[in-house]
Amino acid sequence: MIETLTIGAETKMPLPQGLRPGYAGKSMNDRSASSEQISQGCEQTDWLVAVRDARDKAAFGRLYDHFTPRLKGMLIRSGMSGAAAEDVVQDVMLTIWRKAHLYDEGRARASAWIYRIARNRQIDVIRRRPRPVPDEMIVEAESREAHDADAMVSLEQEAEQLREALATLPQSQRDIIERAYVGELTQVEIREATGLALGTIKSRIRLALEKLRHELKDLRDE
Amino acid sequence: MKQITHHLPEWLIRSYAAGSLGHAFSLVVATHVSQCDECRARLEAEETAGGVVLEGLEVVDTSEDLRARVFDGLDEDVAPEPPAPRRKGIYPGALVAEMGSDQPRWRSLGGGIRQAILSEDKQGSARLLYIPPGMAVPDHTHGGLELTLVLQGSFHDETGEFGVGDVEVAEDDLDHTPTAGIGEACICLAATDAPLKFKGIVPRLLQPMFRI
């Protein structure tokens, strides 16, 4: 555990002080210490960690301001009315608050975790039956904490590069990718689009995959 | 964890992540990911991409009422949700949830073959099949895509061998004869986006009755 954290600390970037809601004066238990040391890049993930560890309402407010208008836009684009979209967004935001203890920053960035929650809720509502979801991996809390440190850093790096790759794509390709993940395309369209527009960011998704694959393997090996 | 050699195709995982997959195929994805770390990582990578796209979306106006409803909800006491169903024997929790019980409600199809229909809607159907050791499922083609995930035993057909956890993705033009391995009955989850059409044993007229 200590060794892992040390390695994590060596690879860290300088901490942007003042961007860390909810941490001032917090006691040094294992989790908050490791989260604080390795944080870089993604303030949304920091906010979510602060909600999880400190039940920090200011941090939750930041998550709300950032994600609510985007989630609503995504849900409308995948076919919901504005009112229905707001109902789902309400459930998603409250789920984030109530299930923050299940969030693991070594496995998912805040946006990925929230994206999944939104999809689950949206589909439960549209189909009026529970969306089939994979069984949770049973992982010892100990091993989870030990891995979070470096796991989060490299996941953030891959996701950041994925974001940059997406931003530099020609508009037409970026539109297709955006439409695929927003939920505007059918399974057939996604299948066809995958070989074409997605080709260019595929390598970036692969790298994120390598990272996650490694992380899951480490968790299993504990 | 057993070695799985036939995984979910990328587009299927991506469609699941994006919420663009019908219920029957979603059940196959959730059941496979429940027992395959490789595809779990691939799904999480897709969700990472989905999250990156979400962060970059244009903002739309939201109502003050929404804000009030969310922030009022923070201090509300809510009863904890019942825990998600756990795996029961060969059935991952995702399937137990779908069945609503520990065991499938089998119906005989004749010849020792049994099925339990799990879901049917206009996007497709999902069912469990029980095939006695060494028995062949009637030669069939299908109008759409068919996914078959092995839960117990194994089967083989013209395209290969499929053991526990493996998924066969059969395109609509595949005319195949899946045959259960010897030793143990093969139990699998099968999903299609069109009704199956058997060419063999079961006469066409019986199809509506058996719903196969």
Ligand SMILES: [Zn+2]
């Ligand atoms: Zn797999």
